[in-house]
Amino acid sequence: MAYIENHCRMVSRTTDDYARMALTGCIAVTESASWPGYDRLTAEAFDDYFHHLTEVETARAAKFGIHHYTWIGLNPRESENRKLAGRVLQLIPRYLDHPTALGIGEIGLNRVTRNEFDTFVEQLELASDLKQLVLIHTPHMEDKDKGTILTLKALREHADLPSDRVLIDHVEEHTIEPVLDAGFWAGISLYPVTGSSPERGVDMIERYGPDRLVVSSSGDWGVSDPLAVPKLMREMRRRGHPEELVRKITFDNPARFLGQSPKFDLRHA
């Protein structure tokens, strides 16, 4: 069964990972603009990175029949440097014009600082002005609960964005309900150690229903699994969930959210 990998940082993955993803049915991947494991020092470094996301990775994925789409934005961790953030934000509109750029992301909060919050609000305003889809990162572990609540507050008070054009990612058991109740899309990250297992992902689907829910591996440079989505599909089948539900979560839902951008086109997949 074909599936869409809704969040994987392919710049950090090997070509073999593309091959394995293709063999398991992946036909499209979206990549968030993210933290590379260290803080970049200049806006020029982000210029190179956005070029990589919009040109190099697209071509690398195409060799395996996978459509590569990207998000453009300043990630939460590097949002702390307000001076650098101002320069990077000036680069973003140019890259959003690229045919594979679907919107602004991933943006949001990391340790939930005032600087992160200010940069986050500026990017929300940019998304609102440019009428872009938005992908929002929520913090890890002990910061996730308050970070999610403050993310919802920022969306409520500082942005004029339709809720169905915003995906709030990395939800877990204690944050999924407020996100869905506020009308946003919610993303479950199947990430070892600090995220959800495929089993917990299916538990959340069972408890909250499949509407406005997507799943992803959030694969990156850390210990992570770019095949986590097919493993969730296997877990759903093991529990006896129908194929229609498996398809809704792993293909129809992400296609519906991403398809709000006219650039997302799988007709040739």
Add this chain to the structure above:
Amino acid sequence: MRKHEGSCPMKTKRVLDDYFLDNRARLLDIAAFLDRLDRTVDPGRGGDFRVDVFKECLELLLTASANRVEQIQKCISDPHFESKDRPKSKTAVGVYNRKELEGQ
């Protein structure tokens, strides 16, 4: 919106057959982790906040009757819903340090 009873389509026996051994192994790993802490060259030193919260979570496992994951997530979370100037570290450690952040 949240569903509980009946939301998992498997029968009880099937859940036990499919998941019991995995979770038995996890239980033994937790026990071994706590034993390992006792066997360090400086056992009991420091009263690390992570261990304190970890043991609180274990108690929750026994006392909670539903929504156990959510209750544990809340137990390890920072309950102060406001932004701060600058954290000591750019990386979260896994559980909220009540003693340090509340100046105790």
